[in-house]
Amino acid sequence: MGSSPAKPGTALVVGGGISGLLSARELAAAGHEVTVLEAGTAWGGCVGSHTVAGLTLDSGAESFATRSDAVARLCAELGLGGMIVPPRPGGAWVQLPDGARELPKTGVLGIPANPWDPEVRRTLGTLGSLRASLDRLLPASVGAGAGVTSVAALVRARMGSRVLERLVSPVVGGVHSADPGLLDVDMVAPGLRAGLRKHGSLAAAVSAQRRGPATPVNAQAAQPAKAGSAVAGLEGGMHTLVDALVAELQRLGVTLLPGAAATSVSRVPGGWSVEAAGTAFPAALLVVAVDGPAAVGLLEGAVPAIAGKRPALGPDVKLVTLVLDKPDLDRRPRGTGILVAPQTHGIQAKALTHATGKWDWLATAAGPGRHVVRLSYGRVDGVSVQPGSGPETDDELFAAAVRDASALLSVRITGEDVQGWDVVRWRGALPFAAVGHRARAAEIRRACTAAGNVAVVGGWVAGNGLAAVVADTREQIGQLTAA
Incomplete structure (x- = not known):
């Protein structure tokens, strides 16, 4: 391997998730001859689809954050601008040991913009709101220093443990599948500490971040927005974004090779060469768009400066989708969904999304009295995923989902109500943004930049969520092609 020189104007992308497909699009638009290698048989990574009881549903990401216009702009460029839809009003809830409460109207990671908001005060109690204020x-300077800080450390220092336990922990657990004490705040909430320094308080920083830029979706939203409303989706599902990207890549002449797992990377004259499926693929430019451990594993032989710097693999997340014949859910008892505080006994799910209560297009597709709910299992509570801490087999997950959905929605649900169900497992797919991860990822990127003509992209280095991945990928590919 490595004997054939790279042809000028060629580019190779390893990984066919959103970051890989978008990288290929940007490279092709810049005039490069592009090939994409994907180990699996499906494109889009965590933005996938599956069919349950005749409904085509998102099997991974089902929305995107609207605090930036990164995803909305991409959708518009792909002809999907008119398909962007906001969730139904109603907001999200949090399940606490002493019952369910509405999440605050304005917040970031569950951190409230106003500790005296009625919903916040009901959740925290008067003493909790007083401490938060x-x-x-x-x-x-408290919590805004140069040192690396976890989400938990920042919230506890500024607003106290009650905010951490009753608001932040369930939100972070639901979104990132991790304990807030483990997560780097600069990675999961970029700009929040800068906002703290600028505005003088964490609440003010949250308020400023919630306002965000004006976008086609949030510009029309009533203020204050309900919790969980700083997102949007696509009519038909987020997986339609993948379909549009793949179609555009085919029009641009990009070579898409599924079932081609990259096994090694080496330097060759004029660029790089990747070994995959027994074939060497030389290219002048290389983009590695796989998870962090896999990216470092592929590159460390050719880029010695990153050897031994593999980041931790993200948590294993299991999503259980239930299609129910349950008219009792027409009233949407928990709005768009409910997050579960870790200290809540008797419930194994960390979050439930009432998908037909969240998206009008899906409620129409499902029909009267039919509902789609999705429950999430799997959480990092220590330095690693705790084995045996929850349901594992499909049957165990189904039984837990029916039981947890009944408890969380306060509506009796039995197996007879289920018209169809599916379990989707995302193994290590969520980036694990542990304290110090942002600095390590930046160090890996600097080493790759120094090596020349190579870029690493994806959620492990950009941060969790489509908005972060899309913006970061475009920036990195722009730098790569300019260099």
């Missing part, structure tokens, strides 16, 4: 009296 001290945030505005503390010096901005």
Whole structure:
């Protein structure tokens, strides 16, 4: 391997997830001859689809954050701008040991913009809101220093443990499948500490971040927005974005090779060569768009500066989708869904999305009295995923999902109500943004930039969520082609 030189103007992308497909699009638009290698048989990575009881549903990401216009702009470019839809009003809830509560109208990672908001006060109690309001009296330097800080450390220092336990932990657990004490706040909420320094308090920083830029979706939203409303989706599902990307790549002449797992990377004259499926693929430019451990594993032989710097693999997440014949759910008892505080006993799910209660297009597709709910299992509570801490087999997950859905929605649900169900497992797919991860990822990127003509992209280095991945990928490919 490695004997054939790279042809000028060629580019190779390893990984066919969103970051890989978008990289290929940007490279092709810049005039490169592009090949994409994907180990699996499906494109889009965590933006997938499956069919349950005759409904085509998202099997992974089902929305995107609207605090930036990155995804909305991409959708518009792909002809999907008119398909962007906001969730139905109603907001999200949180399940606490003492019952369900509405999440605050304005918040980031569950951190409230106003500790005295009625919904916040009901959740925290008067003493909890009083402690949280001290945030505005503390010096901005508390929690905003240069040192790496976890989400938990920042929230506890500024607003106290009650905010952490009753608001932040369930939101972070539901979104990132991890304990907030493990997560780097600069990775999962970029710009929040900068906002703290600028505005003088964490609440003010949250308020400023929630406002965000004006986008076609959030510009029409009523203020204050309900919790969980700072997102949008696509009519038909987020997987339609993948379909549109793949179609455009085919029009641009990009070579898409599924079932081609990359096994090694080496330097060759004029660029790089990747071994996959017994074939060497030389190219002048290389983009590695796989998870962090796999990316470093592929590149460390050719880029010695990153040897031994593999980041931790993300948590294994299991999503259980139930299609129910249950008219009792027409009233949407928990709005768009409910997050579960870790200390809540008797419930194994960390979150439930009432998909037909969230998206009008899906409610129409499902028909009267039919509902789609999706429950998420799997959480990192320590330095690693705790084995045996929850349901594992499909049958165990189905039984847990029926039981948990009944408890969380306060509506009796039995197996007889289920018209169809499916379990989707995302093994290590979520980036695990542990404390210090952002600095390590930046170090890996610097080493790759120094090596020349190679870029690493994806959620493990950009941050969790489509908005972060799309914006970061475009920036990185722009730098790569400019260089």
